Amino acid sequence: LAKTTQPISMDSYEGQEVNITCSHNNIATNDYITWYQQFPSQGPRFIIQGYKTKVTNEVASLFIPADRKSSTLSLPRVSLSDTAVYYCLARTGNQFYFGTGTSLTVIP
Amino acid sequence: EAQVTQNPRYLITVTGKKLTVTCSQNMNHEYMSWYRQDPGLGLRQIYYSMNVEVTDKGDVPEGYKVSRKEKRNFPLILESPSPNQTSLYFCASSSRTSGWDEQFFGPGTRLTVL
Numbered sequence: 001l002a003k004t005t006q007p008i009s010m011d012s013y014e015g016q017e018v019n020i021t022c023s024h025n026n027i028a029t030n031d032y033i034t035w036y037q038q039f040p041s042q043g044p045r046f047i048i049q050g051y052k053t054k055v056t057n058e059v060a061s062l063f064i065p066a067d068r069k070s071s072t073l074s075l076p077r078v079s080l081s082d083t084a085v086y087y088c089l090a091r092t093g094n095q096f097y098f099g100t101g102t103s104l105t106v107i108p
Numbered sequence: 109e110a111q112v113t114q115n116p117r118y119l120i121t122v123t124g125k126k127l128t129v130t131c132s133q134n135m136n137h138e139y140m141s142w143y144r145q146d147p148g149l150g151l152r153q154i155y156y157s158m159n160v161e162v163t164d165k166g167d168v169p170e171g172y173k174v175s176r177k178e179k180r181n182f183p184l185i186l187e188s189p190s191p192n193q194t195s196l197y198f199c200a201s202s203s204r205t206s207g208w209d210e211q212f213f214g215p216g217t218r219l220t221v222l
Contacts, residue, residue, distance in 0.1 A: 034209040043112075043198045043213025044151070087151070089209060094158055095166055096141065096211075100150035 002026040002090035004099040011105045018075045020102050022088035025069050033064055033071045034089040038101070044087060048073070078106045110135045112214035114199050120220045121189055129184045129217050131199030139202045140182035141166070141211070142174065144195040151198070157182055189221045 005023040012018045027033065032051050036044040048055060050062040050071070061074040075082055087101040112133045121127055133140065141156040143166075153166030157176040171193055173185040182201075186193060196218050200211040 032207065032209050041216070043200070043216055044211075045213070046210045049207065049209060091209060094139070094156060094164065094208070096153055096156075096209075097167070098143070098151035098153075100148065 002028070002031075002092045003097055004088050004090045006086075006088060006099060006102045008100065009103040009105070011107055012078055013107050014079055015077050018078050018082075018104060020073045020075075020086050020104070021070055022073070023070045024088065024090045026092070027068060027090055028092070029068075031091050033062065033068070035060070035062065035071075035073045036087045036089060036098070038085045038087065044098070047086075075104075078104075080106050080108060082106050110212070112199055112201055112212050114197075114214040114217050116217060117215065118218050120222065122222050123190055124188050127186050127189060127219075129186075129197060129199075129219070131182045131184065131214060132180050133182075133199075133201040133212070134180065135201060135203065135212065136179065137201035137203040137212070138179070139204075139208055139211075140176065141200045142172070142182070142184045143198045143200065144168065144193075145198060145216075146195050154184070154197075189219075191221045193219065194221045195219060 034049040035047045038044040048062045055062045063072040083106045085101040087098045090097040138159045142154040143151045155174040157163045199214040202211040
């Protein structure tokens with residue numbers, strides 16, 4: 001079963017760029033790497049997905065090295081509203097593993 | 109509005125009293141799944157379903173049952189709830205066309221078993 005490893009928590013000041021790295025050693029060669037965001041008392045929300053190199057959308061960027069054993073979610077110029085838990089997702093077949101996530105706190 | 113709904117949102121019950129948490133999605137998604145979320149343990153998958161009448165165990169299926177008789181509904185059944193099933197439960201769905209990994213989550217059901 002594919003597993004993920006992320007830092008438990010991170011703090012950042014408003015306006016800074018935040019990078020959260022996830023290790024996923026057992027990810028299958030044809031699986032995407034997916035990140036979610038969760039606010040308190042809400043369900044997780046899809047942020048971004050990629051297969052290799054770099055993907056960017058209006059919310060974040062995702063960097064994936066060639067060996068695909070890790071990925072880095074980059075949040076540009078965070079604000080207080082980015083305080084949340086961020087999960088990278090691993091999949092084995094049709095089963096999903098979210099792990100414990102990274103709790104990001106943005107400080108004014 | 110495309111959404112996943114869960115009912116009830118909050119439930120307090122006693123050990124051994126059977127309960128069902130309903131989940132419904134209006135996006136015609138093939139894939140549906142149940143997760144539980146506990147402090148320090150993150151989100152763990154309980155059961156999932158690839159389509160009608162197809163269900164399979166996730167990481168923590170003990171003490172739970174599911175059924176998928178219709179595409180839109182995926183109820184979670186606790187036949188004899190115990191206090192260790194006190195948790196926050198999420199239902200999610202996704203489709204083949206948008207990619208299985210892009211799951212849409214419901215608002216959650218907070219269950220307390222006394």
